[in-house]
Structure formats: C-alpha cells, structure tokens
Amino acid sequence: MIFPKEDKMQGQALKRREVIRRGLAMLVFSPWLGGSPWLEKPRLSEGLSFSGAKPLYLNQNESPYGLPPRACQAAIEALSQAHLYPHEHYVELKEKIAARERVKTEQVILGAGSTEIMTMAINSFGKKGEVVMAAPTYFDFEYYASLAGCRMKKARLDKNYRHDLERLSAAVTSRTSLIYICNPHNPTGTVVGGQELKLFCQKVLAKYSPLILIDEAYYDYVDDFSYESMISLIREGYHVLVIRTFSKIYGLAGMRVGYGLASSETIKTLEKVSTNFASIAYPSLKAALVALEESNFLQQVKEANARGRKFVTKSLAEQGYFVLPSQTNFVLFEIEGEAKQWAQHLEKLGVYIRDFQFNNQNWLRVTLGRQEEIEIFLNRLKQVKSSYLKLNRLI
Secondary structure (H helix, E strand, O other), rough: OOOOOHHHHHHHHHHHHHOOOOOOOHHHOOOOOOOOOOOOOOOOHHHHHHHHOOOOOOOOOOOOOOOHHHHHHHHHHHHHOOOOHHHHHHHHHHHHHHHHHHHHHHEEEEEEEEHHHHHHHHHHHHHHHHEEEEEOOOOHHHHHHOOOOOOEEEOOOOOOOOOOOOHHHHHHHOOEEEEEOOOOOOOOOOOOHHHHHHHHHHHHHHOOOEEEEEOOOOOOHHHHHHHOOOHHHHHHOOOOOEEHHHOOOOOOOOOOOEEEEOOHHHHHHHOOOOHHHHHHHHHHHHHHHOOOOOOOHHHHHHHHHHHHHHHHHHHHOOOOOOEOOOOOOEEEEEEEEHHHHHHHHHOOEEEEEEEEOOOOOOEEEEEEEOOHHHHHHHHHHHHHHHHHHHHHHOO
C-alpha cells in the first residue's frame, strides 16, 4: 500500500464523517472527501467510477487528499459570517505566517493563490525592464509576463533538467528588472540546492538590482537535503520575493489562498497593484488559518506523496520510460512520438495529463493521484504505448 495506512487516520476519519453529516455544503469546499484514500483502501476488483463515465484529472497537480478536516469545518462555519468583510482574519493570517517564517507582518502579502502575487510582481517590476526565466518554466508565469508585454530572456535548463544558474546569470544585465525561478521546478520537478541558489542570488544582487522571484509552490513536498527555502535571504535584506500557495499540500486549491514574503518596501510596491484583502473570501481565510496548524495532517500527506512518487517513478521506469527525479507531487517522463498526440489518446480513454515539448524531446507530466487512479493511468498508458508501437510497425 503506497498511501497512508487506515489505522493511522481513524481519528481524523471519524471527524471527517462527522463533518460530512453536517450537510452538502462541505462538498463545495472539499470535492475529494467522498473518496479519500485515508478512509478506505482501494478495491480494484469492485470496479471504479473513473474507468468509464468519470474522467481522471491528473493534469493540475491538485492534492487527492483534500484539505484537513478541521480546516473544512472552519470554512463551513465561516459561512454564517459571510455577510462581514474579512479584514480581521486577513490580518490574522498575515501575522501567523510572519511569526512562522520569522519576518515582520509588513513583510507578508496575501493573494488569491500565489499566482495573484506573481502577477503583482510582473506588473510592478517586470514591465520596467527585461524578465529573465528558465526555458521551460511554469506556464502561468510566462503567460502573464507575455500578457503584460514584458520583454523576456530565457535560459535553457542544465543537463540534469534543473535551473542552469550560470546561463541565468549570463542572461542578467542592467536592464533586468525581474528574475523568475521556480524551485522545485515546474514542469520537471527537479530542485536546485539551497547553497547554489543562495550564492546565485547574492552574486546577481551584488552587481544588479532586479527583484528575484522565487516560486516555492511545491516547497512542502521536498525531501532532498540539499534543498533550502530562500526566505533566509529576505531576513538578511536581499531584494527577493518568495511566493507560496495553500493550493498544493494544504489542499485548498479551490479556495485560492497564497502568500508572498519580501522586504516591507517591496510589499508596499506590490500592494499598489493589489486588491488587498478583497480578493480572498472569508471562508478561505478561516480554512487557511486552521490548515497552518495541521502539522500532523500535512506530514502524513507528504509521506504518502513520497511513497506514491516512488511507486510511479519505478513503474514508469519498468515500462521503459526515462523519468526525471521529482521532488513534487507530479512526475515528468519522456516518450517517443508527439506528446500532444499521446495526451489526446489518453483523454479519449478518460485520463487527463499534461504534455510538453522542450530540448527536442516529448514529455508527459502526471499528477500523483490516489493509488487506484495511478494504476488506471498506468494501464491506460500501456494501451496508448501499444497503439503507438503497432502504428509505427505498420509504417
């Protein structure tokens, strides 16, 4: 069994059932609760709803474990206060994050997901000069930078499909106003070691003055000992913005809560293009406040994800695929043929994943879903590969 054992979760399972009985409103906030792997073991012999009528979405890197039960309950209870503006809890969440990360409250900014803060940085800093990023990188960043009319310079990944810090450094000039680094990297799932990245930031900022935006959306999944958050640079006064999200390991993707950490001066600049607390709903803030306290729940999710990641990596390698070593809740692997065609064939079989093309290679990225979901994906993938091989033999 690659996911958490049932006996470890009996207490939370009972709480979750109790919350479920409170009404259908819960389903609005936690669509996964009805089939959490922590409530029951998968039984493939009994048949699965995903196999036909219900598509399998393994393309958005959402958590299959839902949000912590107490966070879900807090969101539901907040509905009775939905007629009130959430300013008080907006400030409370900033204070709690600041205390945890050992920065001042004025060094924290909240947004409707980390993407909102990312766009603030693009509009506040990126438009002033050139934007430097990896190729490939997180699609949303490149999309919003393009939408804002930013001039972009891209640096290829290194031979290990990580950020190539030498190439990135060579791309930086006096015209550079924003540097974007997602670490762990999306879509490869690889990481750059903390000391390497810290030295890169220090060297660049000793010579130039861009804002270095570090996207740590998948920070909580990492178990590589060389990895390190760049929040320490913010404490030391460097011109760095770190963004994180509640959408991944916290399971609040649909609630849209993210945060950024930087100097108070940088936060003030970002706030000029933000909508302040108005972009985050009251139930979302309440859920996030409680989720921050659920360390046991989060640790169990992290451990389950690591087991699932190991299983998927091994299974794909056994099927003959080149698989990148991921530190996230997704896995990227290389295929023969056009990735888009493979993804389209998988969609016809009810499985949605992401396709990529870079370095003259074709790749597919799969989110680490529940065990039974992953087994269905692997079976469907075998079907697509078999069809591809037959077609090529005919040609």
